[in-house]
Amino acid sequence: MTRRSFLGTLALAAQAAFRNRSKTHVITLSFDDGFHRSSLETVRIFEKHELSACINVIATAHHEDFSEPDEYHRHPVGDFGLWHELAARGHEIMPHGYSHLNLTELSFERATDQILRCLDYFTATLEGFDPAQAVFNFPYNASTPELEAWLGDQVLAFRTGYAQINPLPHAGQKKLICSSHGPGNVDSFLTGEIELFLASRGGWYIFNAHGLDDEGWGPMSSSYLDSLLTRLTSLEHVEVVPAGRALAGL
DSSP: OOHHHHHHHHHHHHHHHHHHTOOSEEEEEEEESOBHHHHHHHHHHHHHTTOOOEEEEOTTTTSTTOOOSSGGGOSOBOOHHHHHHHHHTTOEEEEOOSSOOOGGGSOHHHHHHHHHHHHHHHHHHSTTOOGGGOEEEOGGGOOOHHHHHHHTTTSSEEEEEOOOOBOOOOTTOOEEEEBOOOSSOOHHHHHHHHHHHHHSSOEEEEEEEOOBTTSSSSOBOHHHHHHHHHHHTTOTTEEEOOHHHHHTTO
């Protein structure tokens, strides 16, 4: 069996697990911005543990004229050749905005135009992408009730902030709330968050990470990610899965 077909089989098994509701604690580690080196290392570590990674990318970040929104984005990013390759290997590639603007600072008309541009770009560029099956990840985890109400009719679901435990994945679930931390290393913070979650009655915990080691806002150590997945995959009541795949087929 090839790696690609193996991960495809793995994805189907993950979906079946959710339909069975056999897991009480669902965890999504969601990596934003699409830094080239970090994304390849993230995928390597997830594949080591026979898991699919969740990577959310800015539609135009690979363009030469892309305007970096802040110092945390000054790292080389992947292009859609890479995203197509990783998606074909079973990883989840989802939209994180057209140009990483804070949509709450724009008019409703301009904000929705940015989202539609992003979804159109993904549809035209990433083979197999379907907005109806996509999770839109708000830049800066910043949204408004008006944008959320409109976006719910455009995509499968959307991710925004901050710091609540979601109900277990279920049909019709649109708004996903995540936790995040930065600008420094997140290892210690995430350890505390995971401990609290595992001690709880359960639900769906989504952590919004970015790059690994020295890349991006709130980076995670590669060695920490490896050790964390080692622990989580050893727990019978825990499932680690990308956001869109958690909702697929429900």
